[in-house]
Amino acid sequence: MLISFKSVLKTAALSLLAWFSIPLSHAAGMVPQTPVLLVEEGMGEAVMNVRNTDARPALLHTTIENVEEGDDVLLVFTPPIARVEPGGIQQVRFILQNRQPLKTERLKRVIFEGISPVSDADGAQVTLGVRQNLPVILRPAGLPVEREPWKRLIWSMDATGIQIVNPSPYVVRLARAIVPLPGTRSVNLPRTYILPGERLHADLPLHASAQTMAVRIFPATTYGFAVDHYDAPVAR
Known part of the structure; x- marks a missing residue:
């Protein structure tokens, strides 16, 4: 289900507060x-x-x-x-x-x-x-502190939507709503966290799949505080 970009900021903020x-x-x-x-x-x-x-x-x-x-x-x-x-x-x-x-x-x-x-x-x-x-x-002992682990996620397109891979040793937490760019409507991730080594998928409409060059996400820090949105490139 698509959500307007005007409401996605409110949705993201509320979901971060509720989950984190x-x-x-x-x-x-x-x-x-x-x-x-x-x-x-x-x-x-x-x-x-x-x-x-x-x-x-x-x-x-x-x-x-x-x-x-x-x-x-x-x-x-x-x-x-x-x-x-x-x-x-x-x-x-x-x-x-x-x-x-x-x-x-x-x-x-x-x-x-x-x-x-x-x-x-x-x-x-x-x-x-x-x-x-x-x-x-x-x-883990000795693991360096990573203040922006969401920047380590790898985003790519497949036949039906976006694949998200976390190759890092860090748990990444973010709001479910993400915005494919360019665009003004959001889609939902399966959940609000991505574990180390995990792969997730988000479905996109056909027209959005063809146009998507980046994705806007709304992450949170390790300590649960929401931060500014981040635009991640999407590989093809």
Whole structure:
């Protein structure tokens, strides 16, 4: 589905905010200290402070989600469940347990959920939870910091659209909406991240495929902050 260029900037900004960051000023429940958890292999661990912004005590429930198929368990954490008083802060510790050195960045997600007992109209006890879902980047020891990993992506045309290849060791995150240039309408990527060594595809209409010379993307930094758009050349 095509989207007008006038709306793509708004769409990109909203999707970046929704996927990459946590609106701390408007958040309720359990609020993480930062919008991204970065775990350095050289350090072996990282911590995240989570604040209970509610006016009542709650249980902080932490879980890890894998985004890669068949991904092994590389990260353990403690505590999985903790009581946090109103306005209190709970520190959650994340520990790498990789058997082999990391060769590329790895992507996971961490979910912080606040669980509070609440009485309904009949006096029965029910449980309400507010979730914060954050990306987790595992960084290999000795890997240089790359502030613009999206510039390493390789874009090329095929019979039905655009192929995107990430030959770098970095996880690249960006808004789903991209704009084939020259043009004013956007198309969507399959998702908002491209893993190291991964290849993705975005369908294009026939007329757009014939004209596309570059693509405008809306990336985010490792720490989850949106940056200016970037126009990447498209090979033929």
